[in-house]
Amino acid sequence: MRLTVPAIAAAFVMTGWVGAHAAEVAPGDVQIEDMAVEASLTGTPGNPEEGAKTFANRSLGNCLACHAVEALAKEQFHGNVAPPLDGVADRWSQAELRAIVVDAKKVFSDESMMPGFYSLDVGKNVREDLVGKTILTAQQVEDVVAFLTTLKE
Ligand code: HEC
Incomplete structure (x- = not known):
């Protein structure tokens, strides 16, 4: 019998062998190949509504500081440097989008202004409280x- 990866993961969770975060890829282990990260970081499908909130949240993604997007035009001031x-x-x-969010510097260039959101090498002028942490969690x-x-x- 051939078990699929989700089936094995589900079996592990059901039997209590692994904790909720065991399937997460650690920031140092993310493989960016050909400007892309093929596999989900968590195995749990992303939730677009939660994603929009994280995107707009100033202490999380704060993506609107640099990027405009029509869907969130009413949210708050948005930047236009990107x-x-x-x-x-x-x-x-x-x-490719996953790779850009994980570590834009590996996709664009070391000079990119965009922070690495799931990298321990966040970029220039890192807030002290973020040293050693990623800005966003894998989920x-x-x-x-x-x-x-x-x-x-
Ligand atoms: C400090 C400014 C800044 C922040 C904050 C920022 N970005 Fe970016 N982003 C850029 C820049 C600049 C580029 C263009 C590529 C380059 O020059 O590095 C870019 C490019 C992109 C691209 C590719 C766009 C395209 O049309 O090709 C995506 C997708 C993206 N960013 C998503 C995000 C998301 C999602 C967030 C929040 C989690 C975010 N960015 C936060 C500056 C930023």
């Missing part, structure tokens, strides 16, 4: 990616 994200799902695949990354994949034109 490309508007409308239609971003037409430009990038889900795996928050999945939620934001799920939100981004809804942005089609």
Whole structure:
């Protein structure tokens, strides 16, 4: 019998062998290949509504500080130092969007202003309370990616 990965994970969780976060990929272990991260960081599908909240939350994604997006135009002031994200799902695949959110520097360039949201190497001028931590949790990354994949034109 061939067990699929989710089936095995479910079996582990049901038997209590592993805790809730055991399936998470640690920030140092994320494989960015060809500008993409194919596998989910958590195995739990992202929730686009939660992702939109994280996206707009100033102490979490704070993506609106730099990016405009029509769907959240009413939320608050949004920046324009970075490309508007409308239609971003037409430009990038889900795996590429995951890589951009995990660590934009590995996708664009070391000079990118965009912070690495699931990297211990967050970027320049890191807030002291973030040293040694990622800005977003693995599930928050999945939620934001799920939100981004809804942005089609
Ligand atoms: C400090 C500014 C800044 C913040 C904050 C920021 N970004 Fe970016 N982002 C950029 C810049 C600048 C680029 C363009 C590529 C480059 O120059 O590095 C970019 C590019 C992107 C792209 C590719 C856009 C395209 O059309 O090709 C996506 C997707 C993206 N960002 C998502 C996000 C998400 C999601 C967040 C929040 C979790 C976020 N960004 C937060 C500055 C930022």
